[in-house]
Structure formats: structure tokens, C-alpha cells
Amino acid sequence: MAVVLRRRVDWPMVDVAQVVYYPQYFDLAHRFFEESWDTICGFDYPTLTTIRKLGFPAVHTEGEHLAPLRYGDEVVCTLWIEQVGTKSCTWRYSFENQDGLLAWAGRVVTVCVDLNNFESIPIPEEIAESLRVCGKN
Secondary structure, eight states: OOEEEEEEOOGGGBOTTSBBOTHHHHHHHHHHHHHHHHHHHSSOHHIIIIISOEEOOEEEEEEEEOSOOBTTOEEEEEEEEEEEOSSEEEEEEEEEOTTOOEEEEEEEEEEOEETTTTEEOOOOHHHHHHHHHOOOO
């Protein structure tokens, strides 16, 4: 099942036009990505990276900017896993504002790596199973 997370748009995220500066959408996506691990897998991302020594760096990113987010808006992120492969998985993001207006849609492909040597490795089965459960519906 998809994960829904929320965060307010803070002042440092906006540009002179008073809208979220476009690179900030990927920063937000990564923050939601990190926050989602506890809900999806039952442990937080710092545990995954510092204790289990596993990482999921992005190898492909896409973003579609559909409407502006503004200072003070609440970003409502719906995050789900579109596909889980042997070594990679595809994360999908939908950002709406507090009124339900779709502002951004993103897709990020990550690869599981051993952080000791940064070599790609198969996603451990217990993690892959948890990721598979996090579909859109």
C-alpha cells in the first residue's frame, strides 16, 4: 500500500517568484524516500545505511512539474513502489498541495549497493518483499 507523508514548504525552498525552486522537488522526494523506510520495511534509513551498510542511490530520475507549490503550502506526498527487480526498484511520487492540487509527479530508479564498496548487489529478500507490498493501491 502506498505511503502518504506530509511536509510544509519552508522559506529556503522557494525562489524569487515565491514558488518552490525546481531542484527542491527532488530534495523533497529524497526526504520522503528516507522517511518512508520505517513504514515500508520497519526500520529507518539510517539503520539501513549505517548498520546494515546498504544504500539505494538513484540511477535514473524523472520529474513532471504540473502546478507550483508556494511558501507555506503543505506538500502531501503519496509514495509507492512501481517495480522491484533483482538489484533495483522504481519509486513513484505524487506531490499535491493541501487542497489536493497535483503539483509534481516523479519517478526515481534506485539500485541496492553494498556501502562498503559501492558495488550493486541483489536486494535482500526481506527488503524486496516489503517493497513489493508498497504498491499504489
